Amino acid sequence: MSNLEISQELDQKDLTRLRVLECVRNEKEISRIDIATALKISPATVTSVSADLLSAGLVAEVRGDQESKSGIGKRGRPRTMLKLNADAHKIAGLKIARRAIYVLITDFEGEKLASYEHPLDTVTMSPDELAQYAYEAVKHACDKTDFTIEDISCVALGVPGQVNPNENYVHWSSSLTKRDVAMGQVLDRWFTCPVFVENDANLVAKAEHRFGEGRGFNTFIVVTIEHGVGLGIVLDGHLYSGHRGCGAELGHMKVQLNGALCQCGQRGCLEAYVGEYALMREVSVAGSAEKMSSVADITKSAKAGNPLAQSILERAGQMFGMGIGNLINLFDPERIILSGAQVDFDHLHSQHVMDSIKRSVVNESTPLPEICVHRWHEDMVTKGAAAYGIEQVSKIKIKQVVSDAA
Template sequence: MMKERTLHHDLDAREMTRLRAFQCIREAGQISRTDIAKALNSSPATVTSACGALLEAGLIRDVEAERTDATQRGRPRVMLEVNGEALAVAGIKVARHAIHVTVVDFKGVEIGSHLSPLAASCMPAEALVMAVRQALDDACEKLGLSLDAVAGVALGLPGFINGETGFMHWSSSVRERNVDFMPLFARHLPCPAFLENDANLVAKAEQFFGAGRGLRNFLVVTIEHGVGMGIVQDGQLYRGERGCGAEFGHMKVQFEGAVCQCGQRGCLEAYVGDYALIRDASVGRQGDAYKSLTDILDAARAGDRLSGEVLERASKVLGVALASLVNLFDPEHIVIARLRPRFDEAHTQAMLDALKRNTVQVDAPLPGITVRNLDQKMWARGAAAHGIERVSILKIRARGDQDAA
C-alpha cells in the first residue's frame, strides 16, 4: 500500500514559509529580505524569521550586493543567496543502457558527472537500485568525494511514477509492477533518495537552466525510446492525483492500433518512439532489420521510400498530438526535447506544420516552441535540481523539529 503522506504535507505553516523563502532565493540567485516579502506577499517580520532559520541551518548565506554606482555611500545592501557549499546532491538518470550520475553543489553548480553501463535495459527493482548505488560509489570515487558529502539522491525513471511517494506503478526499466522504492532506497543507498518520472526531471531542468526560466506555465515533451511529458503550472510540477498524470506518450491516437511497450494499443509512442520507428521501417527486411534510428535516417537520405514515409508519418502524428496539448493547456511555451539523432529540417517542419494546422485558431500567437536535442546530462541536472528541493524540505523540517524540542 503506497504512503499517502508526502514531504510537503509534513510541513507546518512556519516551515512552509521557510520553504517558500528558500525557493524564492534559489530562483532569484540573490535577493533582499524586502524583495522576498514582496514576492511572497508576506510581512517583513515573517520573512526575517524564516530567513534567520535558513541561515542558522546553513542553507543560505548573506552577501553584499555589488555596487552599480561608484558614488553610492553607506553600507552595501545585504542580499541572500543559497549556500552552494552547504551540501552536495546527486542527480541520477536511468537510461536503457547506462546510468548517468551528475553531482552538484547546493546551488546546482556541477561538481562532476559519471557514466556507468547497465547490464540490461530492464531488471528487477532491487537489482536496479544496487546498480544505482554502484554508479554513485564510482562517481564519488572519480570526483574525489566522500559519500558522506552527498546529502541526497534524486533518481529519474521512465514510466508511471508517483514522485511524491516514491511508488512506481510501471516502468520499462523495471521487471515488476507496483513497487515502493523507498524501502529499497533505505536498504541500499547511504542518504535520503527520491524517485521521479524522468520527463518531470527534464521539466525541472528547463525550469531552472533552460527555456522555462522565468515562465509559470510551460510543457516539456521528451522523445527517446518512449515519449514523456512534464507539465509546469503556476511554477509547480503537475503530477495528477496518483502521480501518473502527464502521460502524453500513452495518449491514444489510433483505436486498437499498434502495440505499445506499456501493453496497450494505439498509444502515441507506439508511432513516434524510437522502437516504433525501427519496427515500422524494418517491415519486409526480415533478418536485415534496422538496429537504430540513425540507420533509418541514413536510409531515408539515401532514397529508401519506406524509411522516408515512416519518418514523415511520425512527424505529422506528433504534430497533431502537440496541437492537442496547445488546445488543452494553452501554455506559454513548449519544449520538444529529442534524445536521438538530429532529424532533417523537412521532418521538423512537417511536425510544426501539423501542429499549426490542428491548433484551434484564435487571434493570438501560438505558444513559443523550442525543439532541441537532449543529452542525458540534462536529465541528470533536472534530477539534481529536484534533489536540492527535496533535501531542502528535509533540512527545513529537521530545523522545525529542533525549534519544537
C-alpha cells in the same frame, strides 16, 4: 521518506521559510529588506525566518557592496546580504537510461561537483538490480571527489515510465522487469540518505524551467523524444503531475483504436508509432532489403530517396503532429519544447509535422504556440533530478530546524 509525507508535515511557517530560501536562491545575494519587498512580507518575519535558515546552515551572511535595491539603508555602508550556503549539502541526481545510469553530483547551489556515466549491460532489470546499479553509480561518482557517498544528503532518480513521485512508486517502467514497485523502499536498503523517484520527462521539464528553454514561461509543455515519448507540463509555474501523481503520459495517449502494440502492453499508443522501437519494428515487418538499424539510418535512407524509410517517417510525423495538436487543444500552452538527447528526431519537427499539428488544432484562426527544439546531453535529466533533490532536502532541513528549536 516520501514526498507526500514531507509535504503533509509542512505548515504555513515552513512554507514561508521555503519561499524565502527560494528567493535567496533566485537572487544569488539579497538583503533582508529586499526579500521583504519581493515577497510582500514584513521585515520582522524575514528577520525571524532568516535566523531559522541561518541556524539550519542553509544560508550564510556575506557583506554586500551595494545599496539595497529598495534604496532603504545608508549610502556607502556595506549591507549584510544573504546567500545560499553552497557547502550545506551535496545532492546526487540520476537518470536511468537504456544503456547507462548518469549521475550528477552538485552542491546546494546546484553547481556541479562531479559526474559519472555508469554503463549498463542490460536494458531492463529487477528493482534490486536497479537499486544496486544506482548505488554503485553514485559511489563511483563520489570516488572522483574528495568526499564519500556518506556525505551525500539526498539522491533523486529519474526513470522512464509511470511514476508516482509522492510515494516514490513506479507503476510501470521500460527499465524494470516488474510492474508496481515501491522503488523508494528498495532504494532505501542501499542508501542511508533520503531517496526520491520521479518521471524522467518531469525532471526535464523542471530543468527546462530552471535553466533551459522554459525560463521565464509560466505555462509550457515539454515533449521528450528518446527511446519513448515523454511529457512534462508546467502550469502557472508549477509542474503538473495529476491527482495520483502519475499523469501527463503523452506516449500512451491513444491515437488509434486497436492499433499497434505498445511496450506498455496496450494498443494504439502514440509511442507505438513514433518511438524508436516502433520505427525499427516497421522496418523489420516490411522486410527492408536495405539495412537500417537506427532512427539515424532510417533518416539517412529517407533522404537518399528510399520510399519505405520515407513512408515510415511520414507516418510517425503525422501521428506525432496529431498528438501535439491534441496537447494544444487541451492546454493552450505559451510554448512547446521538443526536448531530446541522443535520438535523431529531425522528422518530428519538419514542415510536414507542423502542417499535421495545424490540422489537429481546433482554433485555427489563432497562431500556434511557439514550438522550439532543444537538444541536450543526458545532463538535462540529471540537472533536473539534482534540482528536485535540492528542493526535497530543503524541505526536510527546514522541518528539522523548527522541531529542533521547539
